[in-house]
Amino acid sequence: MNEQISAAHRKLLNEYLDLSTMTLGTVGQDGQAHVAPVYFVADENIDLYFFSKPDSQHIQDLEGNPSAAISIYPECFDWQEIRGVQMQGSVGSNIPRKKEKQLIKLYSEKFPFVSGLKIAFTENRMYQFRPEWVRVVDNRVQFGHKTEFSLAAD
Numbered sequence: 001m002n003e004q005i006s007a008a009h010r011k012l013l014n015e016y017l018d019l020s021t022m023t024l025g026t027v028g029q030d031g032q033a034h035v036a037p038v039y040f041v042a043d044e045n046i047d048l049y050f051f052s053k054p055d056s057q058h059i060q061d062l063e064g065n066p067s068a069a070i071s072i073y074p075e076c077f078d079w080q081e082i083r084g085v086q087m088q089g090s091v092g093s094n095i096p097r098k099k100e101k102q103l104i105k106l107y108s109e110k111f112p113f114v115s116g117l118k119i120a121f122t123e124n125r126m127y128q129f130r131p132e133w134v135r136v137v138d139n140r141v142q143f144g145h146k147t148e149f150s151l152a153a154d
Contacts, residue, residue: 005046009149012136016072016085017042020111022050024091024129025069026061034058040072041106046131046151048087049095049103051124059127066090070129083138087131089151095128 073084
């Protein structure tokens with residue numbers, strides 16, 4: 001659990017946690033990298049949750065190696081507006097049923113269209129990305145401005 005996240009770090013991340021899509025990076029058993037865009041929601045601990053098919057490439061990669069990296073960033077067309085968050089951590093699917101019900105509600109509120117997509121809940125499974133390291137880049141402050149911090153449990 002990422003209970004030790006400071007209020008300042010949480011505030012820094014809020015802009016990105018409200019966005020819809022994160023890019024999930026994995027590495028397969030063959031050593032090949034793979035990325036996939038997925039819709040996500042965040043909980044109070046900055047753990048990120050997404051739905052995916054268990055037989056998708058990225059989930060197959062994670063079955064062999066749960067380490068993952070993600071990035072979240074808004075679209076922009078000016079280098080002075082480039083900003084976003086990068087995280088390293090791990091992915092798992094052991095989410096308690098009570099927590100999963102709360103997350104499905106949160107997910108449906110963020111993405112109202114999924115309530116009409118039966119497939120979203122029948123053919124897909126919810127997964128949890130637990131970040132251990134975070135980098136926030138923000139060229140609005142200055143070119144290459146970075147803030148980095150750890151969320152790893154001691």
